[in-house]
Amino acid sequence: MLEIIGKVLYLDKTLVNSDIRAMASKLTQYLDRDPVIFSPKTSADVGIDYLYARRYWTEFNPLPKDSLQILQRKLVNSSLSSAGRSAGLAAKTWIVSQIFGQSKQSMEIKNRLDQEAVIDVQKGMYWKSNVNQYNKISLQSYLVEAYKINNPAKLNQVTQWIYYNKQVNHWYSTWMTVDAIYALLLANNPKDFVIENTVQISINNKKAELSNIVLGEVSKQFDKVDLQTDLDIQVQNHNERTVYGAVVHQYFADLDQIKSSTNALSVQKVYLVERKGQWVESKEAKLGNVSKLGLR
Incomplete structure (x- = not known):
C-alpha cells in the first residue's frame, strides 16, 4: 500500500x-x-x-x-x-x-x-x-x-x-x-500526451484527407470505384514515437464462397479439430469432436 x-x-x-x-x-x-x-x-x-x-x-x-x-x-x-x-x-x-x-x-x-x-x-x-x-x-x-x-x-x-x-x-x-x-x-x-496524430498519407503523390477516429487514431477508406487501378500509397510518420498501422482489403462474402486467393492478400478456409488439447488442421471430424472454422 x-x-x-x-x-x-x-x-x-x-x-x-x-x-x-x-x-x-x-x-x-x-x-x-x-x-x-x-x-x-x-x-x-x-x-x-x-x-x-x-x-x-x-x-x-x-x-x-x-x-x-x-x-x-x-x-x-x-x-x-x-x-x-x-x-x-x-x-x-x-x-x-x-x-x-x-x-x-x-x-x-x-x-x-x-x-x-x-x-x-x-x-x-x-x-x-x-x-x-x-x-x-x-x-x-x-x-x-x-x-x-x-x-x-x-x-x-x-x-x-x-x-x-x-x-x-x-x-x-x-x-x-x-x-x-x-x-x-x-x-x-x-x-x-498529444492526441493529434501527425502521420501524413499520400496517394499518387497527393496528400490524403484522413478521418480522425479517437485518441489519435486515423484512417483512410477507399470506395470500390477508387480501387479499379493500382494506387501508390506513401506514409510519413511525423510523430515523436514509432506508430503502427495496416493496409486492409476488406469485403463481404458468404462463408461457403470464400476460396483461396493468389493475390497479395491470401485468404484460405481451414477446419480445425481439438486433439489432446491442441488444435490441428483436419479434413474430417467425428461425432463428439470439438471443431472450429478458421481463416488464414
Missing part, C-alpha cells in the same frame, strides 16, 4: 489528501520498528522492498537513523546479490542504493545495466533478462524510474519499449497497466 499510494504522491501531491497521509504516517511508524523487516535474519530483499516503498514518505516522516543503518548494512552486497536477477529488480536495487547513500553499489549496478541494455530502433531500450518474465512491464517501470534519477537522457528509449509492447501485444494485467502508466507519467514527455 505504501508503494501504490506513494507513487501517486510522487506524481502529484494534491492527489493524496490529509487523511490518507495521516494513515500512511501511522503505518510507516509501525513498520519502521517491525522486527520482521529489521531482524538480522531477514533477507536483503525485504529491506530493499521496504526502502523502495518507504522512500516516497521520507519527506513527511523521516526514517529513524538506527532503522536506516540496519537496512543500509543489508545493502552492502546488493550489487552482488542482484547480479543474477532480472534487470528490473536490479534497477529497483539501484534506486534504493542511490537514494540511501550506497554510491559504490549504485555505480556497479548502473554499469551492469548499461552493458546489458539492448537498443532497437522500434523497440527502444530493453533488457533480455526482463523479456520472458510474467511481469516484464512492471520490471521495465523500475528501469524508467532508475534512469529518471540517474540518466534522464535515456528515458525516451526506455519508455519506447513500454509503448512497443502495448502496440504489438498488450500489458497483460491491470497491475502492469498501472505500472506502465505510472512509468509514462513519470517520464513526463509532453509529446507523448
Whole structure:
C-alpha cells in the first residue's frame, strides 16, 4: 500500500489528501520498528522492498537513523546479490542504493545495466533478462524510474519499449497497466500526451484527407470505384514515437464462397479439430469432436 499510494504522491501531491497521509504516517511508524523487516535474519530483499516503498514518505516522516543503518548494512552486497536477477529488480536495487547513500553499489549496478541494455530502433531500450518474465512491464517501470534519477537522457528509449509492447501485444494485467502508466507519467514527455496524430498519407503523390477516429487514431477508406487501378500509397510518420498501422482489403462474402486467393492478400478456409488439447488442421471430424472454422 505504501508503494501504490506513494507513487501517486510522487506524481502529484494534491492527489493524496490529509487523511490518507495521516494513515500512511501511522503505518510507516509501525513498520519502521517491525522486527520482521529489521531482524538480522531477514533477507536483503525485504529491506530493499521496504526502502523502495518507504522512500516516497521520507519527506513527511523521516526514517529513524538506527532503522536506516540496519537496512543500509543489508545493502552492502546488493550489487552482488542482484547480479543474477532480472534487470528490473536490479534497477529497483539501484534506486534504493542511490537514494540511501550506497554510491559504490549504485555505480556497479548502473554499469551492469548499461552493458546489458539492448537498443532497437522500434523497440527502444530493453533488457533480455526482463523479456520472458510474467511481469516484464512492471520490471521495465523500475528501469524508467532508475534512469529518471540517474540518466534522464535515456528515458525516451526506455519508455519506447513500454509503448512497443502495448502496440504489438498488450500489458497483460491491470497491475502492469498501472505500472506502465505510472512509468509514462513519470517520464513526463509532453509529446507523448498529444492526441493529434501527425502521420501524413499520400496517394499518387497527393496528400490524403484522413478521418480522425479517437485518441489519435486515423484512417483512410477507399470506395470500390477508387480501387479499379493500382494506387501508390506513401506514409510519413511525423510523430515523436514509432506508430503502427495496416493496409486492409476488406469485403463481404458468404462463408461457403470464400476460396483461396493468389493475390497479395491470401485468404484460405481451414477446419480445425481439438486433439489432446491442441488444435490441428483436419479434413474430417467425428461425432463428439470439438471443431472450429478458421481463416488464414
